[in-house]
Amino acid sequence: MISFYPGPSRVDENIPEYVREAYEQGILSLNHRSKAFMQICERTIGLLKSKLHIPEDYTVFFTSSATECWEIIAQSLIEVNSYHFYNGAFGKKWFDYTRKLKYQAIGYQFDPEQELKIGEMDLSSETGVICITQNETSNGTQVNLSRIVKLRKKYPDHLIAVDATSSMAGMHLDFSQADVWYSSVQKCFGLPAGLAVMICSPTAIKHSRKLQENRHYNSFNFIVENIEKFQTPYTPNVLGIYLLMRVMENRKPIGKVEKKLRKRLRNYEAIFSESDQFSLLICNKNVRSETVIVLEGNPENIEALKKKAEKEGITLGNGYGELKSSTFRIANFPSLKKEEVKALHKFLKKNILQ
Numbered sequence: 001m002i003s004f005y006p007g008p009s010r011v012d013e014n015i016p017e018y019v020r021e022a023y024e025q026g027i028l029s030l031n032h033r034s035k036a037f038m039q040i041c042e043r044t045i046g047l048l049k050s051k052l053h054i055p056e057d058y059t060v061f062f063t064s065s066a067t068e069c070w071e072i073i074a075q076s077l078i079e080v081n082s083y084h085f086y087n088g089a090f091g092k093k094w095f096d097y098t099r100k101l102k103y104q105a106i107g108y109q110f111d112p113e114q115e116l117k118i119g120e121m122d123l124s125s126e127t128g129v130i131c132i133t134q135n136e137t138s139n140g141t142q143v144n145l146s147r148i149v150k151l152r153k154k155y156p157d158h159l160i161a162v163d164a165t166s167s168m169a170g171m172h173l174d175f176s177q178a179d180v181w182y183s184s185v186q187k188c189f190g191l192p193a194g195l196a197v198m199i200c201s202p203t204a205i206k207h208s209r210k211l212q213e214n215r216h217y218n219s220f221n222f223i224v225e226n227i228e229k230f231q232t233p234y235t236p237n238v239l240g241i242y243l244l245m246r247v248m249e250n251r252k253p254i255g256k257v258e259k260k261l262r263k264r265l266r267n268y269e270a271i272f273s274e275s276d277q278f279s280l281l282i283c284n285k286n287v288r289s290e291t292v293i294v295l296e297g298n299p300e301n302i303e304a305l306k307k308k309a310e311k312e313g314i315t316l317g318n319g320y321g322e323l324k325s326s327t328f329r330i331a332n333f334p335s336l337k338k339e340e341v342k343a344l345h346k347f348l349k350k351n352i353l354q
Protein backbone atom coordinates (compact mmCIF):
# COMPACT_ATOMS: atom_id res chain seq x y z
CA MET A 1 0.00 0.00 0.00
CA ILE A 2 1.21 3.50 -0.84
CA SER A 3 -0.12 6.06 1.62
CA PHE A 4 -0.89 9.56 0.38
CA TYR A 5 -2.38 10.44 3.75
CA PRO A 6 -1.10 13.83 4.92
CA GLY A 7 0.00 12.48 8.28
CA PRO A 8 0.81 9.99 9.55
CA SER A 9 2.23 9.61 6.11
CA ARG A 10 4.43 7.40 4.00
CA VAL A 11 7.65 7.02 5.98
CA ASP A 12 11.11 7.25 4.50
CA GLU A 13 11.87 4.04 2.61
CA ASN A 14 15.02 3.39 4.67
CA ILE A 15 13.24 3.34 8.05
CA PRO A 16 13.30 -0.50 8.43
CA GLU A 17 17.05 -0.53 7.88
CA TYR A 18 17.62 2.35 10.31
CA VAL A 19 15.50 0.67 13.00
CA ARG A 20 17.47 -2.55 12.63
CA GLU A 21 20.69 -0.55 12.86
CA ALA A 22 19.48 1.21 16.02
CA TYR A 23 18.66 -2.17 17.54
CA GLU A 24 21.98 -3.72 16.65
CA GLN A 25 24.00 -0.76 17.84
CA GLY A 26 22.26 -0.68 21.22
CA ILE A 27 20.71 2.73 20.58
CA LEU A 28 17.27 1.52 21.67
CA SER A 29 18.64 0.89 25.18
CA LEU A 30 20.73 4.05 25.41
CA ASN A 31 20.60 6.07 28.63
CA HIS A 32 19.52 9.59 27.78
CA ARG A 33 22.19 11.10 30.06
CA SER A 34 24.94 9.17 28.27
CA LYS A 35 27.61 10.70 26.08
CA ALA A 36 26.42 8.54 23.16
CA PHE A 37 22.89 9.97 23.36
CA MET A 38 24.17 13.52 23.70
CA GLN A 39 26.21 13.04 20.53
CA ILE A 40 23.18 11.78 18.57
CA CYS A 41 21.17 14.71 19.87
CA GLU A 42 23.85 17.22 18.92
CA ARG A 43 24.31 15.75 15.46
CA THR A 44 20.56 15.70 14.79
CA ILE A 45 20.23 19.37 15.74
CA GLY A 46 23.26 20.22 13.56
CA LEU A 47 21.74 18.43 10.58
CA LEU A 48 18.37 20.12 11.05
CA LYS A 49 20.10 23.49 11.14
CA SER A 50 22.15 22.89 8.02
CA LYS A 51 19.58 21.07 5.86
CA LEU A 52 16.65 23.34 6.74
CA HIS A 53 18.65 26.59 6.95
CA ILE A 54 17.90 27.39 10.56
CA PRO A 55 19.86 30.41 11.89
CA GLU A 56 22.86 29.41 13.97
CA ASP A 57 21.73 31.37 17.04
CA TYR A 58 18.33 29.64 17.17
CA THR A 59 17.71 26.84 19.67
CA VAL A 60 16.32 23.52 18.46
CA PHE A 61 14.81 20.95 20.81
CA PHE A 62 12.46 17.96 20.83
CA THR A 63 8.96 17.42 22.15
CA SER A 64 6.51 14.58 21.62
CA SER A 65 3.98 16.22 19.27
CA ALA A 66 2.78 19.46 17.75
CA THR A 67 -0.05 19.35 20.28
CA GLU A 68 2.51 19.41 23.09
CA CYS A 69 4.06 22.47 21.43
CA TRP A 70 0.65 24.23 21.58
CA GLU A 71 0.59 23.55 25.29
CA ILE A 72 4.22 24.57 25.90
CA ILE A 73 3.63 27.90 24.16
CA ALA A 74 0.45 28.51 26.16
CA GLN A 75 1.88 27.62 29.55
CA SER A 76 5.41 29.02 29.16
CA LEU A 77 5.45 31.82 26.56
CA ILE A 78 2.03 33.46 26.73
CA GLU A 79 1.91 35.72 29.74
CA VAL A 80 -1.59 37.11 29.19
CA ASN A 81 -2.36 37.91 25.56
CA SER A 82 -2.28 35.75 22.48
CA TYR A 83 -3.72 36.34 19.02
CA HIS A 84 -4.68 33.39 16.88
CA PHE A 85 -5.19 33.87 13.16
CA TYR A 86 -6.74 30.80 11.60
CA ASN A 87 -8.86 29.64 8.69
CA GLY A 88 -9.15 25.92 9.39
CA ALA A 89 -9.38 23.10 11.90
CA PHE A 90 -5.77 22.96 13.13
CA GLY A 91 -5.42 26.70 13.72
CA LYS A 92 -8.77 26.63 15.51
CA LYS A 93 -7.65 23.72 17.70
CA TRP A 94 -4.49 25.61 18.68
CA PHE A 95 -6.68 28.56 19.70
CA ASP A 96 -9.08 26.29 21.65
CA TYR A 97 -6.27 24.52 23.49
CA THR A 98 -4.64 27.83 24.40
CA ARG A 99 -7.90 29.28 25.66
CA LYS A 100 -8.15 26.54 28.28
CA LEU A 101 -4.86 27.70 29.79
CA LYS A 102 -4.87 31.42 28.99
CA TYR A 103 -8.41 32.72 28.94
CA GLN A 104 -7.53 36.04 27.27
CA ALA A 105 -6.56 34.36 24.00
CA ILE A 106 -8.26 36.03 21.05
CA GLY A 107 -9.15 34.22 17.83
CA TYR A 108 -9.46 35.87 14.41
CA GLN A 109 -10.93 33.68 11.73
CA PHE A 110 -10.14 34.57 8.11
CA ASP A 111 -11.38 33.39 4.73
CA PRO A 112 -9.38 30.40 3.38
CA GLU A 113 -9.34 32.01 -0.09
CA GLN A 114 -7.87 35.25 1.26
CA GLU A 115 -4.35 36.17 2.28
CA LEU A 116 -3.83 37.12 5.89
CA LYS A 117 -4.43 40.88 5.97
CA ILE A 118 -1.73 42.35 8.15
CA GLY A 119 -2.80 45.95 7.48
CA GLU A 120 -6.23 45.43 9.00
CA MET A 121 -4.93 43.77 12.14
CA ASP A 122 -5.38 45.65 15.36
CA LEU A 123 -3.94 43.86 18.37
CA SER A 124 -5.26 44.97 21.72
CA SER A 125 -1.94 45.00 23.55
CA GLU A 126 1.64 46.14 23.00
CA THR A 127 2.94 42.66 23.73
CA GLY A 128 1.81 39.05 23.49
CA VAL A 129 2.17 36.07 21.19
CA ILE A 130 0.85 36.05 17.62
CA CYS A 131 -0.04 32.52 16.53
CA ILE A 132 -0.10 31.56 12.86
CA THR A 133 -0.69 28.20 11.22
CA GLN A 134 1.65 28.43 8.25
CA ASN A 135 0.26 25.37 6.49
CA GLU A 136 -3.35 24.46 7.33
CA THR A 137 -3.49 20.71 6.81
CA SER A 138 -7.29 20.55 6.95
CA ASN A 139 -8.06 22.80 3.96
CA GLY A 140 -4.76 22.93 2.05
CA THR A 141 -3.97 26.61 2.52
CA GLN A 142 -0.75 28.34 3.48
CA VAL A 143 0.32 31.68 4.86
CA ASN A 144 2.99 32.98 2.51
CA LEU A 145 6.39 33.81 3.92
CA SER A 146 6.07 37.37 2.63
CA ARG A 147 3.07 37.78 4.96
CA ILE A 148 5.10 36.59 7.92
CA VAL A 149 7.81 39.11 6.98
CA LYS A 150 5.16 41.87 7.00
CA LEU A 151 3.85 40.65 10.31
CA ARG A 152 7.36 40.73 11.79
CA LYS A 153 7.81 44.33 10.56
CA LYS A 154 4.49 45.54 11.88
CA TYR A 155 4.83 43.86 15.28
CA PRO A 156 8.51 43.85 16.26
CA ASP A 157 7.69 43.63 19.98
CA HIS A 158 5.35 40.65 19.86
CA LEU A 159 6.51 37.07 19.76
CA ILE A 160 5.46 35.26 16.58
CA ALA A 161 4.79 31.51 16.86
CA VAL A 162 4.25 29.42 13.75
CA ASP A 163 2.72 25.96 13.36
CA ALA A 164 4.61 24.51 10.37
CA THR A 165 3.70 20.90 11.08
CA SER A 166 2.79 19.96 7.52
CA SER A 167 5.32 22.16 5.70
CA MET A 168 8.59 22.04 7.66
CA ALA A 169 11.14 19.91 5.76
CA GLY A 170 8.92 20.17 2.67
CA MET A 171 9.41 23.83 1.84
CA HIS A 172 11.91 26.54 2.59
CA LEU A 173 10.93 28.53 5.67
CA ASP A 174 12.68 31.73 6.68
CA PHE A 175 13.04 30.94 10.37
CA SER A 176 14.58 34.33 11.11
CA GLN A 177 11.16 35.96 10.57
CA ALA A 178 9.47 34.39 13.60
CA ASP A 179 10.36 33.36 17.14
CA VAL A 180 8.91 29.90 17.54
CA TRP A 181 8.39 27.26 14.86
CA TYR A 182 7.38 23.66 15.35
CA SER A 183 6.44 20.51 13.51
CA SER A 184 5.81 16.90 14.37
CA VAL A 185 7.76 14.39 12.29
CA GLN A 186 4.96 12.25 10.80
CA LYS A 187 4.32 14.73 7.96
CA CYS A 188 7.09 16.12 5.71
CA PHE A 189 9.91 14.52 7.69
CA GLY A 190 8.58 11.08 6.73
CA LEU A 191 9.03 9.49 10.14
CA PRO A 192 6.79 7.50 12.48
CA ALA A 193 4.76 9.69 14.89
CA GLY A 194 5.76 10.43 18.47
CA LEU A 195 8.33 13.20 18.07
CA ALA A 196 8.25 16.89 17.25
CA VAL A 197 10.84 19.58 16.63
CA MET A 198 10.64 23.07 18.15
CA ILE A 199 12.83 25.91 16.86
CA CYS A 200 13.21 29.11 18.88
CA SER A 201 14.80 32.52 18.43
CA PRO A 202 17.09 34.11 21.02
CA THR A 203 14.22 36.54 21.70
CA ALA A 204 11.87 33.67 22.58
CA ILE A 205 14.45 32.31 25.03
CA LYS A 206 14.98 35.73 26.60
CA HIS A 207 11.23 36.18 26.92
CA SER A 208 10.73 32.82 28.63
CA ARG A 209 13.57 33.53 31.08
CA LYS A 210 11.83 36.75 32.02
CA LEU A 211 8.54 34.96 32.65
CA GLN A 212 10.30 32.31 34.76
CA GLU A 213 7.53 29.78 34.21
CA ASN A 214 8.80 26.55 35.78
CA ARG A 215 5.81 24.57 36.98
CA HIS A 216 5.67 21.77 34.41
CA TYR A 217 7.73 18.80 33.36
CA ASN A 218 7.79 20.41 29.92
CA SER A 219 8.26 24.02 30.95
CA PHE A 220 10.08 25.87 28.19
CA ASN A 221 12.91 27.02 30.50
CA PHE A 222 13.47 23.52 31.80
CA ILE A 223 13.69 22.06 28.29
CA VAL A 224 16.10 24.80 27.17
CA GLU A 225 18.37 24.27 30.20
CA ASN A 226 18.54 20.58 29.29
CA ILE A 227 19.11 21.00 25.56
CA GLU A 228 22.08 23.25 26.25
CA LYS A 229 23.73 19.98 27.37
CA PHE A 230 22.04 18.06 24.51
CA GLN A 231 19.74 16.43 27.05
CA THR A 232 16.00 16.36 27.71
CA PRO A 233 13.98 16.70 30.95
CA TYR A 234 12.46 13.23 30.57
CA THR A 235 13.49 10.05 28.75
CA PRO A 236 12.83 11.10 25.16
CA ASN A 237 11.90 9.17 22.05
CA VAL A 238 15.50 8.11 21.46
CA LEU A 239 14.59 5.93 18.48
CA GLY A 240 12.67 8.82 16.91
CA ILE A 241 15.61 11.19 17.34
CA TYR A 242 17.98 8.60 15.89
CA LEU A 243 15.69 8.03 12.89
CA LEU A 244 15.40 11.77 12.38
CA MET A 245 19.19 12.00 12.33
CA ARG A 246 19.51 9.21 9.76
CA VAL A 247 16.75 10.62 7.55
CA MET A 248 18.22 14.13 7.65
CA GLU A 249 21.66 12.78 6.74
CA ASN A 250 20.23 11.65 3.43
CA ARG A 251 17.89 14.55 2.74
CA LYS A 252 18.81 17.01 0.04
CA PRO A 253 19.03 20.67 1.06
CA ILE A 254 15.57 22.16 1.49
CA GLY A 255 15.76 24.23 -1.72
CA LYS A 256 16.03 21.08 -3.80
CA VAL A 257 13.24 19.31 -1.90
CA GLU A 258 10.97 22.31 -2.39
CA LYS A 259 11.65 22.36 -6.12
CA LYS A 260 10.74 18.69 -6.47
CA LEU A 261 7.49 19.12 -4.56
CA ARG A 262 6.50 22.23 -6.55
CA LYS A 263 6.91 20.32 -9.77
CA ARG A 264 4.73 17.52 -8.44
CA LEU A 265 2.11 20.03 -7.34
CA ARG A 266 1.97 21.52 -10.87
CA ASN A 267 1.34 18.02 -12.22
CA TYR A 268 -1.54 17.44 -9.80
CA GLU A 269 -2.97 20.85 -10.66
CA ALA A 270 -2.84 20.02 -14.36
CA ILE A 271 -4.62 16.70 -13.87
CA PHE A 272 -7.40 18.10 -11.71
CA SER A 273 -7.93 21.11 -13.93
CA GLU A 274 -9.31 18.70 -16.53
CA SER A 275 -11.63 16.81 -14.23
CA ASP A 276 -15.28 17.74 -13.91
CA GLN A 277 -15.82 15.53 -10.88
CA PHE A 278 -13.13 16.93 -8.61
CA SER A 279 -11.49 20.31 -8.25
CA LEU A 280 -8.94 21.91 -5.98
CA LEU A 281 -10.73 23.25 -2.91
CA ILE A 282 -8.59 26.40 -2.89
CA CYS A 283 -8.80 28.51 -6.07
CA ASN A 284 -6.40 31.29 -5.06
CA LYS A 285 -2.93 30.08 -5.99
CA ASN A 286 -1.30 32.58 -3.62
CA VAL A 287 -2.71 30.80 -0.59
CA ARG A 288 -2.72 27.23 -1.86
CA SER A 289 -0.55 24.81 0.12
CA GLU A 290 2.40 23.23 -1.64
CA THR A 291 2.49 20.13 0.54
CA VAL A 292 -1.15 19.23 1.19
CA ILE A 293 -3.52 19.03 -1.77
CA VAL A 294 -7.23 19.17 -0.98
CA LEU A 295 -9.78 18.17 -3.61
CA GLU A 296 -13.45 18.91 -3.49
CA GLY A 297 -16.23 16.83 -4.99
CA ASN A 298 -19.52 15.10 -4.47
CA PRO A 299 -19.29 12.79 -1.41
CA GLU A 300 -20.39 9.68 -3.37
CA ASN A 301 -17.78 10.28 -6.05
CA ILE A 302 -15.11 10.77 -3.41
CA GLU A 303 -16.10 7.58 -1.62
CA ALA A 304 -16.01 5.64 -4.89
CA LEU A 305 -12.61 7.04 -5.87
CA LYS A 306 -11.09 6.21 -2.48
CA LYS A 307 -12.41 2.64 -2.70
CA LYS A 308 -11.07 2.18 -6.21
CA ALA A 309 -7.69 3.56 -5.18
CA GLU A 310 -7.56 1.23 -2.18
CA LYS A 311 -8.04 -1.72 -4.53
CA GLU A 312 -5.01 -0.61 -6.49
CA GLY A 313 -2.85 -0.26 -3.41
CA ILE A 314 -3.22 3.51 -3.07
CA THR A 315 -4.51 5.17 0.10
CA LEU A 316 -5.95 8.64 -0.41
CA GLY A 317 -6.36 10.90 2.62
CA ASN A 318 -9.83 11.52 4.04
CA GLY A 319 -11.14 15.04 4.40
CA TYR A 320 -10.61 16.58 7.82
CA GLY A 321 -13.11 18.04 10.29
CA GLU A 322 -16.08 19.71 8.65
CA LEU A 323 -14.58 18.92 5.22
CA LYS A 324 -14.54 15.20 5.98
CA SER A 325 -17.00 14.02 3.35
CA SER A 326 -16.83 16.86 0.82
CA THR A 327 -13.08 16.61 0.22
CA PHE A 328 -10.17 14.19 0.07
CA ARG A 329 -6.50 14.97 0.56
CA ILE A 330 -3.21 14.04 -1.10
CA ALA A 331 0.09 14.45 0.71
CA ASN A 332 2.78 16.07 -1.40
CA PHE A 333 5.55 15.04 0.99
CA PRO A 334 9.24 14.38 0.21
CA SER A 335 9.33 10.70 1.25
CA LEU A 336 6.91 9.69 -1.48
CA LYS A 337 8.96 8.12 -4.21
CA LYS A 338 8.90 9.14 -7.83
CA GLU A 339 7.36 5.82 -8.91
CA GLU A 340 4.67 6.13 -6.26
CA VAL A 341 3.67 9.60 -7.39
CA LYS A 342 3.68 8.36 -10.97
CA ALA A 343 1.40 5.47 -9.99
CA LEU A 344 -1.07 7.92 -8.46
CA HIS A 345 -0.95 10.19 -11.50
CA LYS A 346 -1.69 7.21 -13.70
CA PHE A 347 -4.55 6.11 -11.47
CA LEU A 348 -6.05 9.60 -11.42
CA LYS A 349 -5.79 10.05 -15.17
CA LYS A 350 -7.52 6.73 -15.71
CA ASN A 351 -10.27 7.28 -13.16
CA ILE A 352 -11.18 10.93 -13.07
CA LEU A 353 -10.75 12.10 -16.64
CA GLN A 354 -13.59 10.80 -18.73
Ligand SMILES: *Cc1c(COP(=O)(O)O)cnc(C)c1O
Binds near residue numbers: 090184
Ligand atom coordinates in the same frame (compact mmCIF):
# COMPACT_ATOMS: atom_id res chain seq x y z
C1 LIG B 1 -0.89 17.18 12.24
C2 LIG B 1 -0.97 18.57 12.71
C3 LIG B 1 -0.98 18.90 14.07
C4 LIG B 1 -1.03 17.87 15.16
O1 LIG B 1 0.14 17.12 15.22
P1 LIG B 1 0.34 16.08 16.43
O2 LIG B 1 1.72 15.57 16.21
O3 LIG B 1 -0.71 15.04 16.26
O4 LIG B 1 0.17 16.80 17.70
C5 LIG B 1 -0.99 20.24 14.41
N1 LIG B 1 -0.99 21.21 13.48
C6 LIG B 1 -0.98 20.92 12.16
C7 LIG B 1 -0.97 22.04 11.18
C8 LIG B 1 -0.97 19.59 11.74
O5 LIG B 1 -0.95 19.31 10.43
